[in-house]
Amino acid sequence: MNNIFQIIQFTIREALARKVFIFFGAIILFVLVGTLLVFGLVDINTLTSAANQSGQNIMTREIVSSLELLIVTPLANLGLLLAIFSSASFIPIMLEKGNIDLLLSKPISRAQLLLGKYFGVVLFVFLNIFFFVFGVWLIISIKFSYWDASFLTLAFVITFAFAVLYALIMLFGVITKNSILGMMIAYLIFLIISPLLLLYKEKLNEFVTSELIDTILVGFYFIVPQTAELMGRIMIDLAMGKGIINFQPIITSLLFLIFILGFSVSLFRRKDF
Amino acid sequence: MIAIETNSLSKVYTSSFGKNKVRALNELNLTINKGTIFGLLGPNGAGKTTLVKLLLQIIFPTFGTAKLMGEDIGNYELKKRIGYLPEDHKYPPYLTGGEVLKFFGRLSGLNGTTLDKRIDELLELVNLSKWKKTKVKSYSKGMTQRLGLAQSLINDPELIFLDEPTDGVDPIGRKEIRDILLELKGRSKTIFLNSHLLSEVELITDRVGILNKGKLLREGTVKELTERKEEYKLILNDELPELNKFADDNLIITKNHDGSYSVKVDDIRTMNILVDKLRGENILIKEIVLQKNTLEEMFISLINREEKGGKE
Numbered sequence: 001m002n003n004i005f006q007i008i009q010f011t012i013r014e015a016l017a018r019k020v021f022i023f024f025g026a027i028i029l030f031v032l033v034g035t036l037l038v039f040g041l042v043d044i045n046t047l048t049s050a051a052n053q054s055g056q057n058i059m060t061r062e063i064v065s066s067l068e069l070l071i072v073t074p075l076a077n078l079g080l081l082l083a084i085f086s087s088a089s090f091i092p093i094m095l096e097k098g099n100i101d102l103l104l105s106k107p108i109s110r111a112q113l114l115l116g117k118y119f120g121v122v123l124f125v126f127l128n129i130f131f132f133v134f135g136v137w138l139i140i141s142i143k144f145s146y147w148d149a150s151f152l153t154l155a156f157v158i159t160f161a162f163a164v165l166y167a168l169i170m171l172f173g174v175i176t177k178n179s180i181l182g183m184m185i186a187y188l189i190f191l192i193i194s195p196l197l198l199l200y201k202e203k204l205n206e207f208v209t210s211e212l213i214d215t216i217l218v219g220f221y222f223i224v225p226q227t228a229e230l231m232g233r234i235m236i237d238l239a240m241g242k243g244i245i246n247f248q249p250i251i252t253s254l255l256f257l258i259f260i261l262g263f264s265v266s267l268f269r270r271k272d273f
Numbered sequence: 274m275i276a277i278e279t280n281s282l283s284k285v286y287t288s289s290f291g292k293n294k295v296r297a298l299n300e301l302n303l304t305i306n307k308g309t310i311f312g313l314l315g316p317n318g319a320g321k322t323t324l325v326k327l328l329l330q331i332i333f334p335t336f337g338t339a340k341l342m343g344e345d346i347g348n349y350e351l352k353k354r355i356g357y358l359p360e361d362h363k364y365p366p367y368l369t370g371g372e373v374l375k376f377f378g379r380l381s382g383l384n385g386t387t388l389d390k391r392i393d394e395l396l397e398l399v400n401l402s403k404w405k406k407t408k409v410k411s412y413s414k415g416m417t418q419r420l421g422l423a424q425s426l427i428n429d430p431e432l433i434f435l436d437e438p439t440d441g442v443d444p445i446g447r448k449e450i451r452d453i454l455l456e457l458k459g460r461s462k463t464i465f466l467n468s469h470l471l472s473e474v475e476l477i478t479d480r481v482g483i484l485n486k487g488k489l490l491r492e493g494t495v496k497e498l499t500e501r502k503e504e505y506k507l508i509l510n511d512e513l514p515e516l517n518k519f520a521d522d523n524l525i526i527t528k529n530h531d532g533s534y535s536v537k538v539d540d541i542r543t544m545n546i547l548v549d550k551l552r553g554e555n556i557l558i559k560e561i562v563l564q565k566n567t568l569e570e571m572f573i574s575l576i577n578r579e580e581k582g583g584k585e
Contacts, residue, residue: 006379017367098363102424104331105357105434106380109349272332 003108004116011090011120020086024079024128031075032135039143060146061241068151069239071136076158077231079132080190083125083162084169088183090121091173100273110269118170118261125166126159133158150241157235164225164253165190167260174268194228197221225253275343276432276463277305277328282337284323284487297323299487300337305480307342307431308461310454312468312478314572320487321467322360325434329357341432353382356430358421360437360467366410370401370420373409374427381428395423398453400446414441422450426457433457436467451477475499475568483572485579499571504564505544507534510557519550535564 015021094100094117103113133155141147165186172182200208201221208214229249237245244250284298298320305311315321326332328339330346339346342354364373374392378384383391396402399419404412412420418441425433435454439447447470454464454477468474474481475495482492491498506529513519513526513534520526524547525537538544544561551558566574 002382003380006376010376014365014367017365096363098359098361101326101329101331101359102357102362102377103380105329105352105355105359106377107350107352107382108380270333273326 003112004119007108007113007116008120008123011117012124014090015087015121015124018086020082021124021128024082024086025131027082028079028128028132028135031071031132032139035071035136035139039139042143060144061148064140064144064146064148065151065239065241068136068140069236072133072154072239073231073235075132076129076154076235079129080158080162080165080231081187083128084165084183084186084190087121087125087166088169088173088179088186090117091170091182092177092179095173095177095273097273104273111265114170114174114265114268115261118166121166122159122163125162126155129158129162130155148241150243151239153238154235157230157238160250160253161190161225161227161230164230164257164260165227167257167264168225171260171264171267174264174271189224190227193220193224194226197224198226198228198232222252223256225256227253274307275304275340276307276309277303277311277339277341277465279303279324279328279339280337282324282327282339283335284320284327284332285335296487298327298334301487301489303482303489303492305463305465307463308458309479310458310464310466310477312466312474312481313484314468314471314474314481314568315484316576318486319484321484322436323487324484325357325436325465325467329355329434353428354431356425356428356433358425358433358435358438360440362417362421362424364409364417364420364424367408369406369408370396370412371405373420374423377424378427383428391427391429395426398426399423400449415443415446418442419446419450422453430462432463432465434465434467437469438466439468439470439473447473471569471572472567481568483575485576490575490579495568499566499568500563503537503539505536505538506560506562506564507536507558508532508560508562509534509551510559513556519547 091114094103094113104110130152133152137149137151168189169179169182169186172185173179176182197217197220200217205214205218208217226249229246230253234244234246234249237243279301281300281302282298283296283300286295286297287293301320301324313321313324323332327334328341328346329352330349341351344351368376371392374395375388378388378391392405393402396405399422401416401419401423404416409417409420418438422435422438425435438454439450442450451473454466457464458477458479466474466478478495480492480494481498483490483498507526512532513528516526516528523539523543526547527535529535536544536547538547548558548561
């Protein structure tokens with residue numbers, strides 16, 4: 001456990017040294033300052049009295065959640081793309097000649113080394129995401145004097161979506177010692193495959209007459225990590241305080257994550273460097 | 274007590290489609306005793322680094338077994354007792370020298386004041402105390418190499434693998450590294466040294482192995498490897514009147530430019546017969562010197578012979 005902790009700590013140190021993460025942090029700070037300035041100019045009473053529905057409390061909640069989502073959703077998606085880009089090279093750099101030799105000559109198991117690196121990157125991305133989500137939540141909560149911590153759970157969902165995609169990047173990093181393929185596959189799943197499979201399952205399946213094709217596509221829907229669901233419906237439901245209505249995307253994505261991590265470790269344990 | 278023991282240790286690299294096979298290490302049997310400095314020599318691609326990587330489980334053997342300090346190499350906990358300086362080591366450029374040592378020290382199970390004290394001792398040992406808080410990216414090649422040596426010693430290992438430890442180090446630095454290695458040997462540490470610098474290996478090693486194309490060609494002490502058993506230098510008081518008179522099928526005698534004679538004999542008995550003959554002729558013998566190769570001469574000759582298929 002101490003070894004994993006050391007590698008996590010080292011990975012965070014490595015991340016801090018990377019300019020791309022400084023850029024990442026600067027963007028978050030910029031958005032937070034921008035949010036602060038914009039909300040400094042907005043009159044809450046104008047916003048809340050614009051609607052005259054059942055209760056003041058429900059109305060405030062809806063406004064707050066909508067505003068929070070309005071800021072967080074596009075930036076979380078953009079942030080995820082940036083996080084994938086900036087973290088994809090961690091594993092290949094660790095596997096470079098001269099680095100990996102040194103690490104493997106120390107009393108640390110290969111599984112500890114790889115998982116330590118993985119969790120280090122995920123933890124660092126989580127800290128960035130949490131800083132962002134917490135910042136937006138804090139600014140809006142202060143402005144509206146409405147405090148609902150359920151919005152903060154978004155940080156965990158976004159990090160989970162990243163963790164699933166990063167497991168794939170790690171797997172391809174171990175196989176190819178390169179970040180390009182893993183990054184391309186992660187982007188492909190996040191931007192194209194997962195949204196398309198979700199679209200198929202919810203809307204397009206009625207147009208497919210072949211049972212075989214339908215089974216294959218639905219099968220894919222369950223196998224491929226459901227980042228579109230995680231970054232879409234689940235995030236919205238959580239922000240709106242509805243909680244997680246459907247756990248299936250989380251469970252299947254988690255199983256995918258566990259399988260990919262296990263497979264990566266198994267390959268890494270047998271690989272020559 | 275044995276520090277390193279290999280039994281038919283082999284590594285075969287196979288290309289992606291299994292067409293080409295490269296035997297990087299070929300059934301190596303090697304035993305190295307504790308408390309000695311062992312130098313492994315060989316041309317590029319001989320399998321030197323492959324052997325070290327196999328012993329440290331950075332790569333895995335195709336077949337064969339190995340033990341370090343009596344324990345199977347598969348146990349990663351064993352590495353608590355081992356230090357390693359790879360040939361092309363890289364340290365995170367954003368860390369300072371002290372931080373590099375701290376990181377590897379922690380990975381080796383050290384922490385707290387014990388680690389801090391050890392870091393200071395080692396930086397002092399390799400003359401980098403002044404550079405403790407300087408980022409590694411500002412280090413010269415020689416400084417990086419010295420930091421690498423300190424890194425390999427962070428856990429006070431019993432067995433130390435050094436791959437080209439003096440690469441890029443200036444002559445004074447090299448001498449300092451040699452002194453450190455001898456001091457470590459004095460503390461019963463076992464040192465396994467891969468080096469191209471034969472003259473250095475000659476200076477500090479107890480035993481030497483010569484590896485080529487994955488095969489161990491010769492192994493022994495520097496003295497054993499460099500002695501030319503059949504050749505002597507003979508210095509006489511007078512000039513020999515007739516060389517052929519003393520030569521026969523088992524003995525070749527030639528005159529050198531400096532007036533001495535080179536005598537090639539099959540064995541020491543033939544040499545003694547020659548001495549008897551010379552004394553019988555009342556020729557005064559001033560000196561008889563057993564001729565030795567330098568390690569470099571022997572190495573080049575052995576590798577050339579091997580390249581020609583074992584023929585002289």
